[in-house]
Amino acid sequence: MNKHTAVLLGVSLESANRGVNALAIGSLSFIEHITGITNVAIIRLGKEDSISKIEVLLNGSTKDIVCYYISKRTFLRSLWELATSRPQNKISKLIVNAEYIFNVNEGDSFSDIYGLKRFLICFGNSLLAILPKKRQVFLPQTIGPFSSSLGKFLSRWILKRVPQIYVRDEKGVEYLRGAGLNYKTHIDMAVFMEPKRVGITVPAGTIGINVNGLLYFNGYGEIKGKFDTYKELLYKIICSLLESDHNVLLIPHTYDAEQPIWEDDLVAIKDLAKMIGHSKLSYLDKNYDAQELKYIISQTEFFCGSRMHSCIAALSLSVPTIGLAYSYKFEGTFRMFEQSDYVMDIDNLQPSNIDSVVSKILSKISNSAVIKQSLIKNNIERNYTVVEQ
CATH class of the missing domain: 3.40.50.2000 (Glycogen Phosphorylase B;)
Structure with missing residues (x-):
């Protein structure tokens, strides 16, 4: 040995x-x-x-x-x-x-x-x-x-x-x-973790959204019933983006395209896509590995994630990102990227507050160029990106 x-x-x-x-x-x-x-x-x-x-x-x-x-x-x-x-x-x-x-x-x-x-x-x-x-x-x-x-x-x-x-x-x-x-x-x-190129084209200006199956189905252990508004929140975010003429790409991060698991992000994504049905709304439906997903996420203009590591994939490659946080873990990670203001706590989010959250997200997307420059500066200074894209 x-x-x-x-x-x-x-x-x-x-x-x-x-x-x-x-x-x-x-x-x-x-x-x-x-x-x-x-x-x-x-x-x-x-x-x-x-x-x-x-x-x-x-x-x-x-x-x-x-x-x-x-x-x-x-x-x-x-x-x-x-x-x-x-x-x-x-x-x-x-x-x-x-x-x-x-x-x-x-x-x-x-x-x-x-x-x-x-x-x-x-x-x-x-x-x-x-x-x-x-x-x-x-x-x-x-x-x-x-x-x-x-x-x-x-x-x-x-x-x-x-x-x-x-x-x-x-x-x-x-x-x-x-x-x-x-x-x-x-x-x-x-x-x-460095990204790995994959043969998929993401249109310029695309907004990437990670859908968390754990929250979408809202039935696991201690979180059961705490995210009743998550589905409606995503629906309104996506519809608002589509109304603003954005391309939207739904990205799973915990899933199996061939044998879905109980908290499968892709199952949740398909349900959401079916409800909305729009020509500018698409989703990943193949089993990409973690490095391939990081590459795809890096091609988006702005990213919104509910799985913390999907957000890390974006942040580490300087993609402006909003974390829809169900756990305190998001706050600590975003702080290390100097992006604390882009964490939105959705734990027990009330229906009356959904429109406010959607408005904040749209506002931050309009400021994506400034956010990106801040991320690039932070990632270089802290050497968060070991291998450049």
């Missing part, structure tokens, strides 16, 4: 959620750019043991990234081997021989708000590095919040044993500061 091998945890290259994939690719690009390490393996919990190679574009070159999917049994076996200093299987040996262990925790899963089961997977991932006393780096992510006593205890136990912790938003800063832990703030890793 090459001594310069690094391991990346808490990411996926094959998720229907292109934001999760963008985190992975951006992290790989960032690791190579900063450390010079090019041999990085991904380890992820799966239904059974398997190995796959995924082709991605990193820093101008196409590379095959090795992904190890491990069953629960192999995962637990690996933890035991690492705890007893007897690495025997591929995974424990890979961990022991790695120079670095990088962990993203899916961007926001080092928390118990999604349930204790999901957090315990993150806890176990961290143990893979802690048990053999390997150097672990938490790449920029959301840390917390924690509502359960067990979650609070286990999170602090882990975080005290992670030498480098990076957070991407104020909520994470508040939690770590309150716990007396050291940290640094940094932009989300998806910023560093």
Whole structure:
């Protein structure tokens, strides 16, 4: 095993959620750019043991990234081997021989708000590095919040044993500061994923809109019933743009064109497009990967997104962007681009306020040239774009 091998945890290259994939690719690009390490393996919990190679574009070159999917049994076996200093299987040996262990925790899963089961997977991932006393780096992510006593205890136990912790938003800063832990703030890793050209023509002056299926269908867990007005808001935004003679392109970011998932953006988009039916309204209906979607988004004149990583794709390539925010995560990310004024909170948006939100969006679109120059300046100064378009 090459001594310069690094391991990346808490990411996926094959998720229907292109934001999760963008985190992975951006992290790989960032690791190579900063450390010079090019041999990085991904380890992820799966239904059974398997190995796959995924082709991605990193820093101008196409590379095959090795992904190890491990069953629960192999995962637990690996933890035991690492705890007893007897690495025997591929995974424990890979961990022991790695120079670095990088962990993203899916961007926001080092928390118990999604349930204790999901957090315990993150806890176990961290143990893979802690048990053999390997150097672990938490790449920029959301840390917390924690509502359960067990979650609070286990999170602090882990975080005290992670030498480098990076957070991407104020909520994470508040939690770590309150716990007396050291940290640094940094932009989300998806910023560093470069776009990949694809054979699609986006007409000049097109407004791109990401439709969030999670909010559109409004029936998942803690958010259930909080976004009753989301569908009407999108309808009015799109109709207003079409009345202003704009081309509008609807862009999914969490979807599967062949086998739709339960929160599928494309299913929501098709429903919306059918309701409106206009010659200047179009949508993407093929399975583009995260890098291809970033390229397509970069071709729009203005972008409006409800999936945070769709907004990051636009902002990192200096496309003027409005975030229709359902979570505090948007505020922290937009602030790092100096674009806080372009976050619109739609959590429990009242019907009486919809027209006001639409008017604000149209006003900001009319000021797109100024916004773009501000983004270009910020991205150059902060080196948010590793590889130019």
